[in-house]
Structures are given as structure tokens and as C-alpha cells.
Amino acid sequence: MFSDFNPFLEILITAPIGYVAIIILLRVSGKRTLAKWNSFDFVVTIALGSVLASILLSTKDAFGKGILAFALLILFQYVITWISVRSSIIQKLIKAEPAMLLYRGKMQQDIMKRERVAEGEILAALRSNGLSAIEDADAVILETDGSFSVIQNLNDSSASALKDVREFDRTRMARAN
Structure with a gap:
């Protein structure tokens, strides 16, 4: 995204944007995303942190891919919890x-x-x-x-x-x- 920028300046620009993006995505996804963790929530949270680190430290154009990855992880989290509330079988698999x-x-x-x-x-x-x-x-x-x-x-x-x-x-x- 910023191939001509100094790598430190790139981090100074992408970090706040990535941070705000994840905050917005988490707020939109609802309270359940940030509830007390079970193993599924833990994996999603670690994955979100990994994606943020990739966005901040990648020398390639990872910003757009990172935001898409954030959105997909939160969507997966939302869908799985939505299904688990409606299916005791899925709930037993996850919790x-x-x-x-x-x-x-x-x-x-x-x-x-x-x-x-x-x-x-x-x-x-x-x-x-x-x-x-x-x-x-x-x-x-x-x-x-x-x-x-x-x-x-x-x-x-x-x-x-x-x-x-x-x-x-x-x-x-x-x-x-």
C-alpha cells in the first residue's frame, strides 16, 4: 500500500487505521465477540492479533487483506455463536x-x-x-x-x-x- 514510504512511517500510518478498523468491526459484531472466552473465542482473538501484527509489519500490501481477514474472522465468530445458540450439538462442540x-x-x-x-x-x-x-x-x-x-x-x-x-x-x- 505504501511501497515508497519509510517502513517506520508506514507503521505509524497503518497502526492507527488498523486499530480503528478492528474496534469498529468488533463493535459492529456485538457484545458476544468480546465475552468471556471459551477455546473458540481464544483462537479467534489470537488470530485477530496475528492479523493485526501482519498488517503492521508486512512489507507487502497486507492492509486490505488484513482488514478483510478481520472481517472474516469476526463474521465466522458471529456465525458460529449464532448457530451454537440455536443448536445444542454445535454448542457442545464449541463449549x-x-x-x-x-x-x-x-x-x-x-x-x-x-x-x-x-x-x-x-x-x-x-x-x-x-x-x-x-x-x-x-x-x-x-x-x-x-x-x-x-x-x-x-x-x-x-x-x-x-x-x-x-x-x-x-x-x-x-x-x-
Whole structure:
């Protein structure tokens, strides 16, 4: 695009334009594009960063191609999330399921190993929610975005917010026996 320009001047010109372009594209694409990340979102975000770096550092005419790549990546992100909201099969392919790491004050060691979560991480989640004892938590859930939810008062019969936690029914049934 700027073949006769000094490479530093080219970066000084293309960087602000590329930055503004990605901001506009992200705003147009909606809040979901910038929501807490799952693995799909992480890949898209890394790809966007890579495209921006290519635009800024390429000596060839990468600007137009870079803006097109931004638009395509954001379009793919939009289409996949649009489909996943309407299809549970696609949603399961893209998003992980939440996992119950602690139930009624007991660490679920097999689930913790599978999810690669250390006991200290659960303890930190309890502390950050103002709890000083494991027994004060009825459940700790590892959410699909990697965050922890701490539930203090769990009513097994009306725990509708836990319907997508696969281990909830299994853990509850094992406790009942």
C-alpha cells in the first residue's frame, strides 16, 4: 500500500487505521465477540492479533487483506455463536460443560483431576467469595470460561441453575444412597 514510504512511517500510518478498523468491526459484531472466552473465542482473538501484527509489519500490501481477514474472522465468530445458540450439538462442540469440583463440602477428586484443577484453586475461590471453611460451600463449579462459581445454599430439589452440570445428578444420587 505504501511501497515508497519509510517502513517506520508506514507503521505509524497503518497502526492507527488498523486499530480503528478492528474496534469498529468488533463493535459492529456485538457484545458476544468480546465475552468471556471459551477455546473458540481464544483462537479467534489470537488470530485477530496475528492479523493485526501482519498488517503492521508486512512489507507487502497486507492492509486490505488484513482488514478483510478481520472481517472474516469476526463474521465466522458471529456465525458460529449464532448457530451454537440455536443448536445444542454445535454448542457442545464449541463449549465445554461446567464441572462440579466440590459438593456439600467434599472435593470431587476424580473431577478435579480430569479438569486439571488443584485443591488450592478451589480454596482460593472459596476465600474470594468470603468463605473460610470448605464445609460452608455446598458446591463449587468450574464454569465453561474457566471461572469458579461458589454456591453456599444449594437446594437439591430446585437447583435449576445446575441442570447443565453433568456431575450434579450423579453426585446427588451417590449422596442419596
